[in-house]
Amino acid sequence: MNTYKNNLYKYYSFILKFRIFIITAFSLLFLYLALTMTTLLTHNDDELWLQGSGEFNKLLENSHQHIYIHKLQLKLEDDSFSHTTINKMKLLNSNLQDVKEIIKVDSLLTHTVISSSNNNDGSSLVEARTLEDKSTDEITKIIQGSFQEFSQFFSADKKIIYLYIFSASPIDYESIYIPFEYNVLDVAENQNMFKDIMLFSILLVTLFILFSITFRTIISSILGIIFISFNTLFAISMYQFIQPDVAIHVSILLVSIAVSIMDFVYIYYGWHIMQISHNPKSSLYYIVMKTFKPIFWTTVVSVVGIGSLIFQNSIILQSIGYNVIFSSLIAFILSFTLLIALLSFFKIRDPYVITKNTSKLFAALEANYERNLLRHFLIFSTVLFIFLVAFVIIQPSNIITKADDEVISLMFPSDGLTHDSLKKLEEFHHDITHRFEDDIISISSSYKYAKGFSKAYNPSATFDVSNINLDFIKFDFILYGILDDVMKDSMHQVTIYIEEDGVDKNIILNWIRGWDEEHSTLVDDANSLLSAAKYDTIYHMLIVVLFILFLITFVIYNITKNKTYAFIALVVNVIPLIWFFAILIALSMPISIEVLVAMLIMIALSSDATIHFLYYYHRNLRPKDSNELSLELSFIEVGTPVGMGSTILLITFLLLVFANIPTISSIGMYSVVLIIFSLLADLLILPVLFIELVKSKKE
């Protein structure tokens, strides 16, 4: 221990000796990186999700480009079959045809309907027509006469018309004249420098104000902003150095800030209150001594735990992993170099301790806890945990991200239009409609049209795939302009339209992926690929969360060599997650990336708090002290920075809820709930468990 202290003192003296040099070096590096920074943050995580995902890689291996399908919802002011509506539809159809990125529009007007010819003279032609070229009266008559054929283009109340737009790249709908009030599902925003600058300005101003209020000095605000800015810029730059071609999602930056901010709070707060009884220099050395080990271990948990995401194939998970590793390591380095060097220039007169009275009050309340209440709470949480595990095992699909879009586009690799490939499609049609009878509106495929043509030519004959004359079917496909819709090179394109109020698309998608035992079917629309990528990731993310829980337990055991401490660490970190999951399931809210990012933020904060708390208890276990005094001291020394850090992040994330960026707002909302749960567990359950399981046993 003495060697440790001596080495730490030598290190501390070294930092003070070269403090000007350290500050100058870091500042110059900061300026250089800020001036040469070219990276923009992305708000659209779609591309990041796709890169490295299994389904997307399969598509690339087949040298096939993914497509985008947008469901345009047109709100009708009057009757859906009125002349005005149909004329507007015609205008829109023509406007969309002028957009070069659009591959195909599937709408009322472009939908191909096959029927037998009514010509009395007899003909080798069948009717395979679209409504595009027909008069308004004819369109109205046809739609009203065979509404079922067009039902996929109407909402149940016929007040909304749907258009499915297939494009090679995302479409900017604001640049197209759409003569309806409309909504587009799945239009993601890419880069928006103005929003990024606004977001981080608000974030920094909020942190500045909150630090000032908490410590009643501007020093904390200035140093806090310097620390966070330096840490963020250094972390982004390092990530860009390693992955120069990958954009950073704005939410990942928030994880990085959340991971690093607590290091500053612990060091600054310790130095701040230490000056009540010590001079600034001794305070600085003591705080280095007190926080070095717990901050080192919290960094280990973040780097090894969340950092393990870099071994995942998914680029977005890798990017979270790398950013947390860099952010944690840089925060650790800055904490014990730049921050110490900066703090050495300041001193606080009459340091203000915000929780002086509340710590005493809290300690008195918690020291006299109800043992039965604690027991009931733990039993109830355990039962809830068992229920959640059972629920996830029995109904895993209920926890998947909900998908709003209702189209799935697939490619079936084959050697062209053959009887075998049509038989496979027939089998697929049969199985999927059997399984999701009420959930699928229609399926567009070469099989559907081949069957339609065969039946139209010979309505009385029983349809059999092996009897199809492929020469004629192919000729018909080209003659009626269907081939490009159902075949790409030698592959068959299948488009599945799902009922608006039917089962979630992810469930169908997952069934399709399981149906094809050869795993040759390719999902080729961006939204479905995204859903598949997220679905594959959820289990990995859950494993990472479990790994972090194990790691926290292991670290605590390693520090204390006491199984009870390790058990407390596990319980305190698991309880917020159990309650959070219970709320998600009770409110039928699915797991999404936003939820998982929020969980990582929470677990990073919670593990910090647990390690700091238990390290303090382990170092300061005085069996003869009263429970009340033990708790009061722990609240002042550790509880306060935990509460402060969490509250500062909580308010920051609360502000993000109102940011006009959907992903950020969601992360903000989930983080607020999780931080509250985590804070309650750290301040209410952890100290009580310590008294119940450790201190009372030593007395």
Added chain:
Amino acid sequence: MKYIIIILFFSMTSLMALPKEKQLVSSEVAINLLENIKDYAIVLGYGEQEVHTFIDPLCLMSQRYLKLLYKRKKKIFAQYTIYLYLHEIKSKKSKKHILNIINAKSSENMLRAIMLHEESYILKDRIDQKNKNIFNDIARVANKIGVNKRPFIMINGKAK
């Protein structure tokens, strides 16, 4: 006598109601027969696969077929060679139109004028005997194959 007439009437009606034979000859024979009249066809496209079609210029479905061929000509003409044989539907009384198309300097342009109404045209009454023979040769092959509808589309000697 009255009953005999009624029975005869019903027998005739039922005979007419029987589905018409799709194709009277095998695909090999059909291919050979078509070879004989290939030179009389109006040829569209340059694709590898041959599509032989009997059309009547005044038949609405034949007109629709031609319209579709031209609508997708880029794709169809690259993959198929379309042989169009002009064969009259008796009820349409289109012989004069057919002979004028065969007789025209550019049969394709005349065909489009008549069938797609792209431009005005004048029908001549005097037609070379040679062209009348072409009309008859096509009709003879069509009857042997069993062409019973228009358009009558054949690929690899098989009809739709």
